[in-house]
Ligand SMILES: Nc1nc2c(ncn2[C@@H]2O[C@H](COP(=O)(O)OP(=O)(O)OP(=O)(O)O)[C@@H](O)[C@H]2O)c(=O)[nH]1
């Protein structure tokens with residue numbers, strides 16, 4: 265039986281610490297609280313539960329469930345949120361014992377995503393993730409009952425109510441997948457066009473709230489939404505990036521990462537994450553003013569590894585240095601000599617960063633002399649579209665080009681049997 269139906273949602277947070285947990289309690293608790301606050305809920309209390317072996321029926325031990333029940337009954341709360349993922353049975357059983365809605369970590373993050381989805385792709389991806397999450401949970405009445413009352417876990421992106429009919433959901437999932445496929449195809453066409461034109465792709469990556477969008481705005485003079493709420497950016501936004509008159513580049517801002525990113529989300533955001541494969545360089549934005557920055561940096565690196573882009577040229581951008589003392593910055597510079605230190609907010613270090621992007625892109629380029637005989641003139645167009653031409657001379661039987669070209673593009677010319685000499 266469900267009770268306590270006030271409009272305001274007040275939450276009791278349950279932070280389950282498993283044996284294998286590497287992060288300290290305080291850090292997990294702070295991040296958990298920020299996530300919940302991002303959904304607009306009020307936090308009444310946060311309870312820590314140690315766990316050795318997950319219980320199949322309740323996830324946590326039965327004794328602890330009873331303890332929590334007493335706590336919930338004596339509180340103002342009308343929702344319990346776990347910072348772990350619960351399966352259908354566990355969630356239903358816990359909800360029955362507590363008598364109030366019980367939400368897990370995936371659902372919490374999905375709610376934030378639903379609130380922040382604005383681009384068409386973001387909206388489709390979030391709805392898909394929500395429906396994929398709900399479908400296997402529609403077997404019984406437990407979760408359905410609790411979802412009908414409104415509040416956390418009931419809203420789809422764009423403030424519409426989530427569908428709860430099994431067959432309608434299945435059809436909708438098929439539709440959403442088709443629409444996302446269309447977007448992917450369109451993006452593929454755009455990418456091919458850019459590739460032909462020799463445009464470099466620089467992608468921002470990093471933990472949620474690191475300052476990716478703020479940096480994006482500073483680098484491209486745009487005005488995308490920046491906010492202290494987590495997961496503000498969901499779809500991918502691109503703008504042209506002017507770093508040098510001879511280099512065509514675009515900068516892409518995208519969804520942030522979080523420690524233990526739920527697998528449902530990774531799958532639904534696959535198209536967005538796959539885009540990173542096509543980047544020429546990654547700018548990993550790190551909030552160095554966060555005392556746990558090292559752990560956040562590591563968890564991003566782990567996800568980059570999972571996506572398979574860990575060996576891409578990467579610039580570590582240590583952001584938010586305006587919050588640090590000169591002494592601290594110098595200590596960081598010593599420890600991380602390859603990193604660049606900026607304040608996206610105060611716009612310091614931006615020109616140095618552009619220079620570093622330019623140099624990093626250049627490292628992937630070769631300066632060569634190419635000779636095109638009269639029977640090879642068809643390739644003139646290719647040169648104009650795919651590389652930077654530094655100088656041209658025309659001789660009796662051939663044209664000679666001094667060019668800067670991406671290593672991969674040079675392979676194409678080699679295959680055509682063109683005379684190429686390193687500068
Ligand atoms: N003081 C200071 N604040 C910053 C800086 N860069 C970003 N911020 C703040 O940090 C918060 C998060 O910034 P965003 O740019 O939205 O972060 P994000 O990485 O895009 O976050 P998501 O899109 O949510 O993943 C905002 O409140 C920004 O104003 C900086 O260099 N200095």
Ligand SMILES: [Mg+2]
Nearest residue numbers: 476477496497
């Ligand atoms: Mg952002």
